[in-house]
Amino acid sequence: MTDFLLDELNEPQREAVTTTEGPLLLLAGAGSGKTRALTYRIAYLIHEKGVKPWHILALTFTNKAAEEMKQRVNDLVGIDANAVWVSTFHSACVRILRRHAELLGYTTSFSIYDSDDQKTLMKQVIKKLDVDPKIYKERSVLAMISSSKNELISDLEFNQIHQGDFRLRKTGELYSEYQRQLKMNNAMDFDDLLLNTVRLFQIAPDVLEDYQERFQYILVDEYQDTNTAQFKIVSMIAGKYKNLCVVGDDDQSIYKFRGANIRNILDFERVFPQARTIKLEQNYRSTKNILEAANQVIAHNMGRKKKTLWTDNDEGVKVAFRQYDSAFDEADGIIRDIIQNREQYSYGKCAVLYRTNAQSRLLEEKCVAYNVPYQLVGGVNFYQRKEIKDLICYLKTIDNGRDDLAVQRIINVPRRGIGAASISKLMDYADSRDIHFFDAICEYEHISGLGRAGARIGEFLTQIQALRAKAEFLTVKELLEQVLEDTGYRAELESEETVEAESRLENIKELINKAAGMKDEAGDPTALGRFLEEVALVAEVDNMNPDEERVILMTLHSAKGLEFPKVYLSGMEEGLFPGMMSINSGDPEDLEEERRLCYVGITRAREILVMSAARTRMVNGENHYSRVSRFVEEIPAGMLQQRNHDAEHRDALRMSSRGTGYSRPKAAVLSTPGNISYRLGKEFTVEKADQLDYSVGDRVRHVKFGEGTVTNIEEGKRDHEVTVQFDRVGEKHLFASFAKLAKIQ
DNA sequence: CGCGAGGATATTTTT
DNA sequence: TATCCTCGCG
Numbered sequence: 001m002t003d004f005l006l007d008e009l010n011e012p013q014r015e016a017v018t019t020t021e022g023p024l025l026l027l028a029g030a031g032s033g034k035t036r037a038l039t040y041r042i043a044y045l046i047h048e049k050g051v052k053p054w055h056i057l058a059l060t061f062t063n064k065a066a067e068e069m070k071q072r073v074n075d076l077v078g079i080d081a082n083a084v085w086v087s088t089f090h091s092a093c094v095r096i097l098r099r100h101a102e103l104l105g106y107t108t109s110f111s112i113y114d115s116d117d118q119k120t121l122m123k124q125v126i127k128k129l130d131v132d133p134k135i136y137k138e139r140s141v142l143a144m145i146s147s148s149k150n151e152l153i154s155d156l157e158f159n160q161i162h163q164g165d166f167r168l169r170k171t172g173e174l175y176s177e178y179q180r181q182l183k184m185n186n187a188m189d190f191d192d193l194l195l196n197t198v199r200l201f202q203i204a205p206d207v208l209e210d211y212q213e214r215f216q217y218i219l220v221d222e223y224q225d226t227n228t229a230q231f232k233i234v235s236m237i238a239g240k241y242k243n244l245c246v247v248g249d250d251d252q253s254i255y256k257f258r259g260a261n262i263r264n265i266l267d268f269e270r271v272f273p274q275a276r277t278i279k280l281e282q283n284y285r286s287t288k289n290i291l292e293a294a295n296q297v298i299a300h301n302m303g304r305k306k307k308t309l310w311t312d313n314d315e316g317v318k319v320a321f322r323q324y325d326s327a328f329d330e331a332d333g334i335i336r337d338i339i340q341n342r343e344q345y346s347y348g349k350c351a352v353l354y355r356t357n358a359q360s361r362l363l364e365e366k367c368v369a370y371n372v373p374y375q376l377v378g379g380v381n382f383y384q385r386k387e388i389k390d391l392i393c394y395l396k397t398i399d400n401g402r403d404d405l406a407v408q409r410i411i412n413v414p415r416r417g418i419g420a421a422s423i424s425k426l427m428d429y430a431d432s433r434d435i436h437f438f439d440a441i442c443e444y445e446h447i448s449g450l451g452r453a454g455a456r457i458g459e460f461l462t463q464i465q466a467l468r469a470k471a472e473f474l475t476v477k478e479l480l481e482q483v484l485e486d487t488g489y490r491a492e493l494e495s496e497e498t499v500e501a502e503s504r505l506e507n508i509k510e511l512i513n514k515a516a517g518m519k520d521e522a523g524d525p526t527a528l529g530r531f532l533e534e535v536a537l538v539a540e541v542d543n544m545n546p547d548e549e550r551v552i553l554m555t556l557h558s559a560k561g562l563e564f565p566k567v568y569l570s571g572m573e574e575g576l577f578p579g580m581m582s583i584n585s586g587d588p589e590d591l592e593e594e595r596r597l598c599y600v601g602i603t604r605a606r607e608i609l610v611m612s613a614a615r616t617r618m619v620n621g622e623n624h625y626s627r628v629s630r631f632v633e634e635i636p637a638g639m640l641q642q643r644n645h646d647a648e649h650r651d652a653l654r655m656s657s658r659g660t661g662y663s664r665p666k667a668a669v670l671s672t673p674g675n676i677s678y679r680l681g682k683e684f685t686v687e688k689a690d691q692l693d694y695s696v697g698d699r700v701r702h703v704k705f706g707e708g709t710v711t712n713i714e715e716g717k718r719d720h721e722v723t724v725q726f727d728r729v730g731e732k733h734l735f736a737s738f739a740k741l742a743k744i745q
Numbered sequence: 746c747g748c749g750a751g752g753a754t755a756t757t758t759t760t
Numbered sequence: 761t762a763t764c765c766t767c768g769c770g
Contacts, residue, residue: 062759090760114760190760225759258758356756358762378758419746453746537760557757579756597757620755621761746770753765 005040005047005076009033016245016278017041020049020217023238023272025265026247029309030294030603031285031563034247038219039069041245042084043076045217053083057215059234060088061222063537065561069221085215089230091537093193096200096211103204104196106186109529111396111403112536113182113189116384118142120405121185125177131170145175149191150227150259152198155179185404194229201236212240222561223248223268227259235271242272250305251298254557254597256589266305283309283603285563287316290609293635294602300634301592318641319602320610321632327571327617331362334568334612335370338551341566345608347373348549349565353556353601355577359570360553367551371742373701377554383535387493387504388511392535394483395476398467399528401438404430408437411460414492418460422453463487473523476531477515484508556601567605569598572613573626598631694743700724701742 006014016026016037028034042058045051058073060066066088074081085092094112101108113121122138148158155175162168182188188196201208218238220226223246226234238244246268253262269275283291291311298304324330338350352363360376367374382388390413393406401407408427412418429447430440444450444457463486471479484490490508493501514535520527552564571577578594602609613628632640694700698710708726 088760112760115758193760255758257756358756381759415747417746421746555757557759576756581756594757618761748770749768751765751767754763755761 005043009037009040010282012278012280012282013037013040016280017044018048019276019278020045020051021243023242023268023275024245025223025268025275025277026245026280027277027305027307028247028249028280029283029307030249030252030600031283032280032309033282033284034249034280035069035072035221037280038221038245038247039072039076041219042073042081046077046080046084051217053077053080054085055214055216056084056219057092057217057237058084058086058219059092059221060086061225062561063088063091065221066091088537089226089233090190090193093197093233094533094537096197097188097193100200100204100207103207104200105183106188109186109400109402111185111187111406111532112193113187113405114384114536115142115190116389117187117405118189120409121181122174122178125174125181129173129177131174135167136170136174141171141174144171145178146189146191147259148175149195150229150261152195152229152232154195186402187405191229194227194233198229198232198236201233208236209240211237216241217243218245220244220246221248224250224253224262224265225255225260226264228261228264229259231261231264242274244272249307251301251307251596252560252600254560254593254600256593266303279307281307281309283311284313285606286311286603287313287607289316289318289639290602290605290607293319293609293639294599296636296639297595297602297631297634298599301595302588303592316607319635319639320608320641320643321572322610322612322643323628324612324614325616327359327362327614330570330612330614331366334570334610335363335366335372335551337568337610339370339372345566346549347551350568351552351554351559351562351564351566351604352568352570353554353559353604354570355556355579355597356571357555359576360555363553363570367553373550375550375552377552378558382507382510385504385507387508390489391480391483391508391511392532394467394487395480395528395532397438397464398471398479398483399532401436401441401464404437407441411441411457414488416460417456418453422450422457425449426457471523471528472525475515475520475522475524476518476527477512478522479528480512480515556597559604560600563604563606565606566608567601567610569601569609569611570613571617572611572629572632573617574629575624575626576617576619577629578631595631598629699744701744707744 006017009017010033013033013036016024017040020041026034026037028037038058042056045056046053058066058069060069066086070081070086073084073086077084087095097104097106097110098108101110119138119142122142123133126133126136126138126141148154153161155172155178158175159169159172162172182192201211215237218234220234225248234244234246246265248265250262250265253260253265256262269277286294288311291309291313295309322330322333324333334352338345338347354360354363357378364374364376366372383392390410393403393409396403396406397410408423411423425447426437426440426444429443430437433440440447441457441461444454444461447454450457467479467483467486470482474482490505493505493508515531518527518531520530556569575583577598578591582590582594611632613626613632615625617624617626694710696710696713699707700710701707708724710722711725712723
């Protein structure tokens, strides 16, 4: 078994797998098979070294990475693998903290505040301390607190360090008050999870020792993204056995803005003098052309670990660069290019990457216009969506009333006539007595000046109590549905009848599905807590299904760790990428980080890489002219296949936007119903189709609504009216030419 | 209390 | 250009 495993590895990978004892730094370039090395290492530890699975801890950054690793370890090792702790830093910390929360003055059921909660709380703190919100914006104060926590600087230390500076002293006060409030709410923010774990280990050496014994072998993925706190946690646990293997690529460190400390990787050998370093330099992913372009760009950074990526793969085709007149043309060009080449590179093989989320809009519009199935990754987090948070806060409130923010959030959602004035009366009352907001609600009859709202508060209280009673014999899913009914939340959305409300209901359905996935007995008292826990730490639902044939649109940041046969890097413009901020900051490090981001982008591509830029682009409302990104110019011109998309294309577009409409390139005529003729721009004309290529009973797909079954087709004057029962959104009436339904199978 | 008008404000992102 | 937030009015 083991020999068989090792045969699948190249020399340095094998070394990385078999060097099990002592600290090991694995410098793994993009596409060099680092996840493979990590998972094989775990398998090797268990099978060859006889290490018990529960003595192994593997830490990753994202849930997705953790999931993937778990999966791959499972495939490799078998059932034993479940005993291996494979988790994100944050969830590992939660697990540890729950067990020992009392030592830090928290109860075991402490709640976790996400960035929205943090903002809300900070707003309250700023108000309470009566500082000028113009000068102390919650966003920047929180950023400062966060980076302090990441550097393991507590509010006390912060105050000590910044005695001299008035403004920072004030910030320190905000920090302290913020922490006080968190503690009162029995809550930790994301950074606290790390910070408190370190504190726990410091104040309870016996606890630390338990974990040192427990985790004799530690692996850390994406090590270049760890911050100081994370490094501390790892080195504390590894302090005894020192069997610590970290895998990273300094060239792919792109999270400095969020506390990642690149020194963690550059200084690893200093902190662990006995450390061995192994480099994985063979790239299995990209063509020679793509890899060479990446190498050229990243070579412009100073202070890297020496490392040269090479590959045995084919030359491939040259990296393309295209400059368009406007961002509009760029998006159009990219999507049309995808359509034209879809024979060779189907939709699912293409990804369009960009620097800022704002850039996705144009691309999205083009996809819709050309009926190209697409998947937008990122944007607003599922669990950060309003409707989801509302429901979660209901569940939190039902679970226990100890989370003030949660209660405050939902007390007037849906509208119950409890306004800001009443809420702040309740808050004052709670404050003055040092009790929880929810307790204040319970005593609403004793609070003067509530007026009409008093009765409403009473109704709210009754409702929550009724739900609590029901919770005792319901599953989480049933409880959720009960909440939707009893509070009128669903009714309110349904009565809205807007597209937006529609998609909210859809999101809610997804949450219910998630709850249904919990295997809980009706009334299981721990189930609700477990559900909330899961939800607090799981960010994006992993909805990027690689089997589906959709063009992926996402930011460069979220592309890390992924690969695609064909990649478009859009918006290669000075001021956008690299961004204005990094150009003007004066810190050359910032520009280097942007360059690393570019490197990450380039190395996502397996076979085809197309970079593009626009001469003009709308930025913050005004037209902006920009030069081609320096990153493009850092690739020698001879290595690029350049094309200017001015004259010919522009003329073609101009002509087509007059007259009868723009006829799409031949290749772009898809299985769309009818002969749709477009004009560019938002409006387009449609012609009624003679015949539809689907009929009643057929399964069809819609870009926005997903899959469904045709239940009726009616002959209209100008168009066919199609009724479709969609799986996710229910029944819809659509005009055939607009809906652009595609038959499945 | 709710709504609409007008002003300020614009990275990147995970947990 | 959009979106978010605040403020003032009904």
